[in-house]
Amino acid sequence: MPILTVLCIDGLDFTFSKTLGLGLPYEVELSIPRELYYNGSPHTMHIWPSMFTGQIHVYSKFRDKSEWRLKAREVLHKLGIRWRRDKTTFTKKPESEKHAVSRIFCPPEITSSVFDEFNSFIHDIPGVSKGFVFGGNYDDYMHKKTVFDILAKSLERTMKYDLVALYSGIIDYLNHWGYDVDSFYRLFFAKAQMSKTPVIIVSDHGCVDGQHTETAYLGATFPVEAESVLDVADVIRGFMKEVDQ
16 A cells, blocks of 8 residues: 555645644645735646645746736626637537536646655646646536545555555635535545545645635644645655655
């Protein structure tokens, strides 16, 4: 079985987990450098690659634009207007596609991460995993959560990998659309608490009332020392090397 499992849970909030009475034996509320913000709040595509390299990485497709352009784009999108450089189209969100949003293919822009230092299996981590798609609709996120559950269960038994890291964006997505996320918090913490291997739960930021919060969550079944999301790579690296000795 793996030496360490890392559950990467987008939007899991430190304070809200305490409100629900949930947690792990060792926990830290992590700060997020301002360089990893986009349009005024922490952004998924900036934080995860920065977290697992320990260095600031601003994902190229989500660099801040001028304020007036963002506001104009938001208004036009709400009116159903989409455009490319060569043409403008008017579209309506299909009613059959529940809470549809854009899907953007986001290949890694980093050359390596802490996972490359060990015998690792990683799945769907934004800006880190190959093939990650940013966005999607309700069905997309629910399907990805099913895959997450299957992988978590099967990989816990394997002897093939020393380090496993899996990502789920379900809490962030549902919170943005006003759904109750309590049950998903309970499921993720229960999964960590019942694991037969040491576990870390980490988030890129919280998400409360549909808005990203300005701190992230780090919890573990072993002692951890960290202050920023940029410290997570060293937490993983330190634990793996200590166990290997």
